[in-house]
Amino acid sequence: MVKLSSLKKLVTDSMAIDLGTTSTIIAVKGRDVVLDEPSLVAVNELTDEIVAYGQEAFDMMGREGRDIVVKAPLSGGVVADFELTKKMLAHFVKQAKSGGSQVSLQAVMSMISDVTHVEQRALLNAAEEAHIGKVYMMEEGLAAAFGAGVNPGDKRASAIVDMGAGTTNVAVIAKGSIVHSRSERIGSDEINKAVATHLRRHRGLQVGEESTEHLKVTFATAIVPEDLEKEFVVRGRDVQTGSPGAVTVTAGEIYPIVEGIIRRIAQIISDTLTELRPEVAADIYDRGVILTGGGVLLDGLDQYLRNFVNLPVILSDEPRYATVRGLVKMFDEPELLERVSRNELHILQNAEVPFEA
Numbered sequence: 001m002v003k004l005s006s007l008k009k010l011v012t013d014s015m016a017i018d019l020g021t022t023s024t025i026i027a028v029k030g031r032d033v034v035l036d037e038p039s040l041v042a043v044n045e046l047t048d049e050i051v052a053y054g055q056e057a058f059d060m061m062g063r064e065g066r067d068i069v070v071k072a073p074l075s076g077g078v079v080a081d082f083e084l085t086k087k088m089l090a091h092f093v094k095q096a097k098s099g100g101s102q103v104s105l106q107a108v109m110s111m112i113s114d115v116t117h118v119e120q121r122a123l124l125n126a127a128e129e130a131h132i133g134k135v136y137m138m139e140e141g142l143a144a145a146f147g148a149g150v151n152p153g154d155k156r157a158s159a160i161v162d163m164g165a166g167t168t169n170v171a172v173i174a175k176g177s178i179v180h181s182r183s184e185r186i187g188s189d190e191i192n193k194a195v196a197t198h199l200r201r202h203r204g205l206q207v208g209e210e211s212t213e214h215l216k217v218t219f220a221t222a223i224v225p226e227d228l229e230k231e232f233v234v235r236g237r238d239v240q241t242g243s244p245g246a247v248t249v250t251a252g253e254i255y256p257i258v259e260g261i262i263r264r265i266a267q268i269i270s271d272t273l274t275e276l277r278p279e280v281a282a283d284i285y286d287r288g289v290i291l292t293g294g295g296v297l298l299d300g301l302d303q304y305l306r307n308f309v310n311l312p313v314i315l316s317d318e319p320r321y322a323t324v325r326g327l328v329k330m331f332d333e334p335e336l337l338e339r340v341s342r343n344e345l346h347i348l349q350n351a352e353v354p355f356e357a
């Protein structure tokens, strides 16, 4: 067990890290969010060297030089490429450190609730090699809930949805504990994939990731668009000729594709809410669902979900930062952090006393 006194000593070096599929967000105790970068690295394939991280790597994406590839070290909320995750995390942690201090560091990181032992170990090892002295890991759902304003002492239940790029997590919290949760590997990026597939197959245009993302963020809606004829020009590569090309899409054409994905996600949320015990269900009936994660910024999503689940639906403010803000709050509540953190240390300690209740 880490002594509470040692937790209090290191206040200035306490870091909260939300290592997501699309973004890595770091907050430091007392300084809020200090880093928000795409979870990407650009690698020179000939030398295996990393030539850029984060935003700089993102800016190269789709237009890389011949020997450069831009890679996402995480996929579906978990480590996909261990070496790259390690290097990327170390780079971001160094950037986020104040004044390049050499003092030991403690960090709290989030992980998806159905993380496997192997996936969790990969994350912990990556953190270790990033020279973070002590790492606490907690479930993303809890962090998102605290970040969205759920009081850890509240005995009544709250439901939190975190819709990220690669995962959707539904967590029901009461008294600072998860009473029910479900995590599915479908997120907002599924919309990008569906739109890109549609454009390629039905409109004969291959589009890059940046263009698809731009279309989603500025033009796509979760609810029936007011003006179905509204137009948007997408540029890319003509499938037939291979030449640069463009097509004009309408809101009415894009909407059903987006809705198809949103409906699957809404169904997951709705199904999860049928799995609750009566008292918990009663609390959620009154309070509804809180939305966090970047995916919930899709135009009209809250309204769509409100209709779908027939409950109040509340958009948290700055939904992309809910998780990291929940994580950083943990440093003010060391007892709670001890209780909710699930790191290898705890697993080992539990293994030594298998018969203790």
Ligand SMILES: Nc1ncnc2c1ncn2[C@@H]1O[C@H](COP(=O)(O)OP(=O)(O)OP(=O)(O)O)[C@@H](O)[C@H]1O
Pocket (backbone or CB within 6 Å): 019, 020, 021, 022, 023, 024, 076, 077, 078, 163, 164, 165, 166, 167, 168, 187, 188, 189, 213, 216, 217, 293, 294, 295, 296, 297, 298, 299, 320
């Ligand atoms: N304004 C917006 N409209 C629609 N979608 C958006 C908007 N802003 C961000 N997104 C989407 O949100 C997703 C990223 O959300 P977030 O940063 O919470 O994900 P993540 O934490 O990296 O992923 P995960 O939790 O799955 O590991 C991306 O799919 C992105 O396209």
Ligand SMILES: [Mg+2]
Pocket (backbone or CB within 6 Å): 018, 020, 021, 162, 164, 165, 293, 323
């Ligand atoms: Mg996330």
